[in-house]
Amino acid sequence: MKLSFFYQFNHYPLYMKNFIASPTKMGTLLPSSPWLCNNILNNIDWKNSYKIVEIGAGNGVISQYILQRMSSLASLDLYEINNDFIKILNQIDEHRITVHHRSAEYLFGDYDIVISGLPFRSLSKKTGMKILKNTRERLLKNNGSLILFQYTKGCESMFSRYFHFTKERVYLNVPPAWVYTCKPKLD
Numbered sequence: 765m766k767l768s769f770f771y772q773f774n775h776y777p778l779y780m781k782n783f784i785a786s787p788t789k790m791g792t793l794l795p796s797s798p799w800l801c802n803n804i805l806n807n808i809d810w811k812n813s814y815k816i817v818e819i820g821a822g823n824g825v826i827s828q829y830i831l832q833r834m835s836s837l838a839s840l841d842l843y844e845i846n847n848d849f850i851k852i853l854n855q856i857d858e859h860r861i862t863v864h865h866r867s868a869e870y871l872f873g874d875y876d877i878v879i880s881g882l883p884f885r886s887l888s889k890k891t892g893m894k895i896l897k898n899t900r901e902r903l904l905k906n907n908g909s910l911i912l913f914q915y916t917k918g919c920e921s922m923f924s925r926y927f928h929f930t931k932e933r934v935y936l937n938v939p940p941a942w943v944y945t946c947k948p949k950l951d
């Protein structure tokens with residue numbers, strides 16, 4: 765799979781269709797921009813990250829950038845609930861990827877890195893908290909990190925229930941986003 769603007773551009777109609785059908789689960793009209801994808805991945809220690817999962821993978825736009833950076837020995841699990849996107853993700857010809865047609869609520873196993881595209885602001889609070897609690901547990905054994913992005917700062921109290929975090933602004937995205945790097949709270 766090659767990184768290209770057209771990969772994103774081709775899927776604009778699919779994002780719009782699914783946003784109209786299910787705005788709370790999509791949370792956005794457009795795929796993440798190259799600048800946002802790169803910013804999400806910039807602070808990851810790729811040499812020491814072998815078990816990686818992306819939750820809310822959409823069309824795999826961030827997955828493409830992850831594959832470029834991750835070790836040849838690392839694995840990437842993709843969790844997604846939308847049928848249209850599952851079809852696209854299943855077409856990725858890459859042995860390091862496993863696609864899971866399953867909600868991130870049911871993430872299992874231990875991970876070094878969890879990358880999230882989930883729209884916590886529009887998901888129900890119950891679902892969001894369940895995902896955050898489970899994600900923390902999945903990261904504890906390996907002292908891993910959760911990297912996520914949001915378009916507003918409105919979910920910080922949810923994140924701080926289970927994580928310590930730092931954040932960075934990315935303007936070159938529609939809409940501009942906040943990228944959060946989160947470490948699990950130990951207590």
Ligand SMILES: C[S@@+](CC[C@H](N)C(=O)[O-])C[C@H]1O[C@@H](n2cnc3c(N)ncnc32)[C@H](O)[C@@H]1O
Nearest residue numbers: 789792795796820821822844845846867868881
């Ligand atoms: C904001 S889009 C992000 C898509 C892509 N990662 C990107 O950056 O363009 C959110 C994605 O999360 C998916 N999603 C929503 N709830 C989910 C859940 N509980 N488990 C897994 N994926 C979910 C949606 O279907 C959608 O593809």
